[in-house]
Amino acid sequence: AQKITQTQPGMFVQEKEAVTLDCTYDTSDPSYGLFWYKQPSSGEMIFLIYQGSYDQQNATEGRYSLNFQKARKSANLVISASQLGDSAMYFCAMREGRGTSYDKVIFGPGTSLSVIP
Amino acid sequence: GAVVSQHPSWVICKSGTSVKIECRSLDFQATTMFWYRQFPKQSLMLMATSNEGSKATYEQGVEKDKFLINHASLTLSTLTVTSAHPEDSSFYICRTNARHTEAFFGQGTRLTVV
Numbered sequence: 001a002q003k004i005t006q007t008q009p010g011m012f013v014q015e016k017e018a019v020t021l022d023c024t025y026d027t028s029d030p031s032y033g034l035f036w037y038k039q040p041s042s043g044e045m046i047f048l049i050y051q052g053s054y055d056q057q058n059a060t061e062g063r064y065s066l067n068f069q070k071a072r073k074s075a076n077l078v079i080s081a082s083q084l085g086d087s088a089m090y091f092c093a094m095r096e097g098r099g100t101s102y103d104k105v106i107f108g109p110g111t112s113l114s115v116i117p
Numbered sequence: 118g119a120v121v122s123q124h125p126s127w128v129i130c131k132s133g134t135s136v137k138i139e140c141r142s143l144d145f146q147a148t149t150m151f152w153y154r155q156f157p158k159q160s161l162m163l164m165a166t167s168n169e170g171s172k173a174t175y176e177q178g179v180e181k182d183k184f185l186i187n188h189a190s191l192t193l194s195t196l197t198v199t200s201a202h203p204e205d206s207s208f209y210i211c212r213t214n215a216r217h218t219e220a221f222f223g224q225g226t227r228l229t230v231v
Contacts, residue, residue, distance in 0.1 A: 043227065091161070
C-alpha cells in the first residue's frame with residue numbers, strides 16, 4: 001500500500017508567489033518523522049525541512065514551512081516568495097520509528113515544481 | 118561540505134560488465150547505509166539496507182546476487198552492479214542516518230549500460 005501520497009505530479013507558480021505542495025501519509029506507528037527534499041536536475045537530494053510526529057509546532061526553515069495536520073495525516077510544504085531556483089522535483093518522505101540509524105525512509109512519488117518568471 | 122561522498126558521479130559501461138559504486142561517510146561513522154535506485158521521472162525506491170559487518174537486507178524484488186552490497190567498515194559501503202544490462206541504467210544514490218532529524222545522501226551515480 002502506498003504510504004506516501006503526493007497528488008500533484010506537476011505544479012506551476014509565478015515568481016514571488018507562495019505555493020503549497022501536498023503530501024499525505026499513512027502509518028500506524030505513533031513515532032515517525034516527515035521530511036521534504038528538493039531534487040534539482042543534477043540529481044542531488046537537498047534536505048529542506050523535518051517534522052517529528054511529537055513536535056507541537058509546525059516546522060519552519062527560512063522560506064519553507066511545513067503545514068502539519070496530524071489527524072488528517074498530511075504534511076504539506078509551503079514555499080513562500082518562490083524563486084526561479086526553486087524549480088525542481090520535491091519529494092515528501094517518512095521515517096517510521098524513533099529515529100535510530102537503521103530506520104528506513106520511504107519517499108512519495110514527487111511533485112515537479114516550475115517557477116514562472 | 119558533503120557528509121556522504123559518493124563516487125563515481127556517472128559511469129558508462131558495456132553490457133555484461135560490473136560496476137562498483139562507493140559511498141564514504143565523512144567525519145562520522147555510518148553504521149547503516151541505505152541504497153536507492155531512481156528511474157527517470159520516478160521516485161527513489163529503496164533497494165537494500167546495509168549494516169557494517171553484516172549481510173545486507175534487500176527489499177522485495179531486488180536481486181541480491183546482481184546488486185552486491187558490502188559494508189566492511191563504518192565509513193565505506195559499496196554497491197556493485199554485476200553483469201550489468203541496459204535495463205540496469207538508472208540513478209543510484211546512497212543515504213545514511215547521521216541524526217534522526219535528517220538523512221544524508223550521497224551525490225548519486227548515473228549509470229548507463231550500453
